[in-house]
Amino acid sequence: MSDKAWGGRFEEEIDDVALRFSESVSFDHRLYREDIEGSVAHVRMLASRGIIPAADAEKIEAGLGQVKKEIEAGEFEWDVHKEDVHMNIEARLTANIGDAGGRLHTGRSRNDQVATDMRLWVRRACHETSKAVEGLVAVLSVRAAGTVDVLMPGYTHLQRAQPVRLAHHLLAWAEMLLRDRGRLEDAARRLNECPLGAGALAATTFPIDREATAAALGFDRPTRNSLDTVADRDFLVEFVAALANCAVHLSRIAEELVLWSSQEYGFVRMSDAFTTGSSMMPQKKNPDMAELVRGKTGRVVGDLVTLLVMLKGLPLAYNRDMQEDKPPVFDAFDTVTDSLAVLTGAIATARFGVDAMRAALATGFLDATEVADYLVTKGVPFRDAHHVAGRLVARAVTDAKTLSELPLDVYREEHAAFDDDVYGALDMETAVERRDVAGGPKRARVEAAIAELRERLTGFSVDIETIARAHGAEERP
Numbered sequence: 395m396s397d398k399a400w401g402g403r404f405e406e407e408i409d410d411v412a413l414r415f416s417e418s419v420s421f422d423h424r425l426y427r428e429d430i431e432g433s434v435a436h437v438r439m440l441a442s443r444g445i446i447p448a449a450d451a452e453k454i455e456a457g458l459g460q461v462k463k464e465i466e467a468g469e470f471e472w473d474v475h476k477e478d479v480h481m482n483i484e485a486r487l488t489a490n491i492g493d494a495g496g497r498l499h500t501g502r503s504r505n506d507q508v509a510t511d512m513r514l515w516v517r518r519a520c521h522e523t524s525k526a527v528e529g530l531v532a533v534l535s536v537r538a539a540g541t542v543d544v545l546m547p548g549y550t551h552l553q554r555a556q557p558v559r560l561a562h563h564l565l566a567w568a569e570m571l572l573r574d575r576g577r578l579e580d581a582a583r584r585l586n587e588c589p590l591g592a593g594a595l596a597a598t599t600f601p602i603d604r605e606a607t608a609a610a611l612g613f614d615r616p617t618r619n620s621l622d623t624v625a626d627r628d629f630l631v632e633f634v635a636a637l638a639n640c641a642v643h644l645s646r647i648a649e650e651l652v653l654w655s656s657q658e659y660g661f662v663r664m665s666d667a668f669t670t671g672s673s674m675m676p677q678k679k680n681p682d683m684a685e686l687v688r689g690k691t692g693r694v695v696g697d698l699v700t701l702l703v704m705l706k707g708l709p710l711a712y713n714r715d716m717q718e719d720k721p722p723v724f725d726a727f728d729t730v731t732d733s734l735a736v737l738t739g740a741i742a743t744a745r746f747g748v749d750a751m752r753a754a755l756a757t758g759f760l761d762a763t764e765v766a767d768y769l770v771t772k773g774v775p776f777r778d779a780h781h782v783a784g785r786l787v788a789r790a791v792t793d794a795k796t797l798s799e800l801p802l803d804v805y806r807e808e809h810a811a812f813d814d815d816v817y818g819a820l821d822m823e824t825a826v827e828r829r830d831v832a833g834g835p836k837r838a839r840v841e842a843a844i845a846e847l848r849e850r851l852t853g854f855s856v857d858i859e860t861i862a863r864a865h866g867a868e869e870r871p
C-alpha cells in the first residue's frame with residue numbers, strides 16, 4: 395500500500411475528525427477470524443485459477459496465519475488510520491511478508507469481503523445463540539420434570555383464572571424459546587450464500603471460481619446477483635429480528651420471575667447467586683438479574699430498528715451507511731446471549747413456592763369454570779351454565795365463601811340440575827386432571843410433553859443431563 399491510505403488519487407491525509415467519524419476498526423476487529431478465513435479461501439482460489447503465482451498464495455496463507463496468531467496473542471496493534479479490520483489485516487500481512495501481500499486483494503473489493511465476513515460471523519452467531527437457547531430449554535425440561543405435582547393458578551389479565559401444573563407453565567416458556575431457535579436456524583440457512591466474487595458491485599474481470607470459494611467457506615452456493623450481494627443486509631435484519639423476538643420472550647419470562655419473587659406472590663425464591671441486596675434496606679433481596687434481562691430487551695429492539703432505518707432509502711449498491719450495521723448486530727448478539735446465560739442459571743437454581751401456589755388456588759374462584767362444565771355434563775347448554783356459575787360466584791362473594799363452601803341448597807336455588815357430586819368437580823386436582831386434551835395440563839399430558847421435549851432436544855444433540863449438572867438444575871420444585 396502507498397503511504398497515503400487511498401493510493402495515487404489522494405494527496406492530503408484524512409482530517410482527524412473525519413477519521414474518527416469513519417473508522418470502524420474499533421468495533422469490526424471482531425470480524426478478524428472470518429476475515430482471515432475468507433481471505434484464505436480467496437487466495438487459494440486465485441492460485442488454483444492461475445491468477446496469482448502459487449508461491450505467493452502460499453506466502454499469503456502462511457502470513458495470514460501469522461497475523462491471526464498475533465491477534466489472538468493480543469500482540470496486534472489495531473490502527474484507526476487503517477480504517478477497518480480488512481485494511482488492518484492486509485497492511486500487517488504485507489508488512490510481514492512483503493510484496494506478495496499486495497496480491498491478496500486481486501479480484502476482490504472490501505464490499506464483497508465485508509459481506510462475506512458478516513455472513514460467516516452471523517452464521518456462527520446463529521448457531522451459538524441456538525445452543526444457548528437449547529441450554530435454557532434443557533434446564534426448563536428438568537425443572538418441569540420436578541414440578542409436575544405442583545398446582546398453581548394460571549392467569550389471564552393477571553387475574554387467577556384456572557388451575558394448571560407448574561410444569562405446564564415452564565413448558566410454555568420452552569415452547570416460546572424453541573420457536574426462537576427455529577427462527578435463528580432459518581436465518582442461518584437463508585444467509586448461506588457466498589458474496590465473494592461480487593467485487594465492488596459489478597463482479598470482476600478475473601476468471602475467478604465462485605463455486606470454489608463458496609464451497610471452501612461452507613456456503614451452499616455463490617449469491618446470484620453482484621449488485622444485490624454488496625447491497626443486501628436482509629440477513630442481518632433476520633438475525634436481529636430473531637434475537638429481538640427472543641429478547642422479548644426472555645423479558646416476559648423475566649417479568650414473571652419478578653412478579654413471582656415478590657412477597658405478594660411468593661411463587662419463587664431466586665438463589666443468592668442471581669439476586670442482589672439493597673444498599674439501604676437490609677431485608678431486601680431483589681431479582682435484579684431478571685429485571686435487567688427485561689430492561690436490556692429495549693436495546694435489542696432498538697438494534698433492530700437501527701438496522702431497518704439504516705437500510706431504508708439506500709440505493710443500490712454498497713453505501714457507507716452500511717458500515718453502521720455492525721454495532722447493532724454485535725450488541726443484539728451480546729445482549730441476548732448474556733441474557734440467556736443469566737436466565738439459565740437463575741431458573742436452574744430457583745426454588746418454587748409450592749405452598750404459596752397452592753394457597754393462591756384457594757381464592758379467586760378458579761373452579762368457576764368447573765361449575766359451568768358440571769352443568770353442561772347434566773345437559774345444560776354452556777351459555778346458560780356459564781350464567782348460573784356467574785351467579786353462584788356473585789353469591790359466594792357476598793357471603794364471603796368459596797364455591798366449595800356454598801351449601802347445596804344455594805346451588806339448587808340457582809339450578810335444579812345440581813347434585814352432591816358438584817363438590818367433587820370443585821377439587822383443583824380434579825379440575826386439572828379432567829383437562830385431558832393434547833397440549834393440556836393433565837398429568838399424563840404434561841408427562842408426555844416433557845418426554846417429547848426431551849426427544850426434540852436430543853434431536854438437536856443436546857445433552858440434557860450435562861447441562862443440568864453444569865447449572866445445578868434438579869428435578870424438584
Ligand code: ARG
Pocket residue numbers: 418422478504505508712714716717718
Ligand atoms: N468498513 C466497511 C464496512 O463495514 C467495509 C466496506 C468499505 N467499502 C467501501 N467502499 N468504503 O462497510
